Amino acid sequence: MIICQTIAEVKSHISNYRMEQGQQAKVGFVPTMGFLHEGHASLLRRSKQECGLTVLSIFVNPLQFGPNEDFDRYPRDEERDLQVARQEGADVVFMPSVREMYPVPAKTRVLVSGVTERLCGASRPGHFDGVGTVVSKLFHIVGPDRAYFGLKDAQQVAVITTMVRDLNMPVEIVPCETVREQDGLALSSRNVYLSPEQRMQAVVLSQALALAGQLAAKSTLGADELQRRLSEYITAEAPIAVIDYVEVLSYPDLEQLQPGEPLGSVGGSWIVALAVKFGTTRLIDNRLFWAKEVSSHV
Structure with a gap:
């Protein structure tokens, strides 16, 4: 498993894979904010089944947190995340810093209207602008053929699917079933x-x-x-x-x-x-x- 902390590194590894595999190359991508659980693991397994190279990103994106939300408190466990990634067969793990992803304050935002005004978008203004922006950046960095998202956040899936459709991004969005505890609580x-x-x-x-x-x-x-x-x-x-x-x-x-x-x-x-x-x-x-x-x- 290759661990990359810079954009240049991850782009180089994926480029080398595509050159080696030619038209057979198929890159699967699982974007996460870390603190991985069985839900994330199920996405990695799905990607491994369908793609020759599976890329996992771990990045707690500050743009999708409001001023009174839990960015600093958001749970992080890098060692455990890497253990899960290895166990599930991730080929490349991209773990950039905030400075690497946003070397200067971002002046560009990806805004998806219509599907963002209700549900979480109503109570977390600006949240989905941050989601759309970082996922767009990650898609441009990784260049995946397929990207895997859990349906627990069905609004996020709808937002990203709409963004990909409207901007003609060459990636297939693969929604995956919500994974639950034995008593039914959705993993989070x-x-x-x-x-x-x-x-x-x-x-x-x-x-x-x-x-x-x-x-x-x-x-x-x-x-x-x-x-x-x-x-x-x-x-x-x-x-x-x-x-x-x-x-x-x-x-x-x-x-x-x-x-x-x-x-x-x-x-x-x-x-x-x-x-x-x-x-x-x-x-x-x-x-x-x-x-x-x-x-x-x-």
Whole structure:
């Protein structure tokens, strides 16, 4: 496994691979902010199955953190990250410093409108500008054929997919299923912040999504009613939880569904998305549904 800390290094290794392999070269890319868990590991395994070279990036991007958010507190464990990377067969690990990625203050931002105004974009203004900017930079540095993202942050997948489509970036975005603990809690680097009581009550997110599946089977139920029932359920089952949002939207364009329209008659796909705070820790989760069926990627 090759560890690169500079842009020049990682570009050189990938260029050499492409020259050696010629038209057979296939580069898979897993961009992360580190503190790797089984969710990240599953992305690496998928890339290893489909690509000849797998590149992992570990970079805590300051542009996607607001002034009152947890950039300095964001969990970091370089030694453990490299151990996971080796175990899962990453070929190249790109671990740049902030100075390497932003040698001067960035004057350019990648703004994806429409899909960024709701959900996390509403409560974290500027967050997805930072995501779009850093992912665009990483795509230009690595030049992958395929990039792998977990659907736990389905809005991020929608933003990046839209960016790639609109800017004709030559990379295939591969959404991958959310990985969960045995009790259903979606894996997240921020789970480490939870106290024992918060951790116990945090399972309400996955339980609410399971309830959404049951309720969605009732063809007469509309989005507004589903949102109301899920909010009531979370409040009742997790007294310490503070709801940021419970939304039912079309996917991937993240637009509101027609008021009163029965979910059973919705065409295309739609998403139930949750964001809930436990103390200072904000967790997100979601479930995707397809037209006239109760099915999900999670």
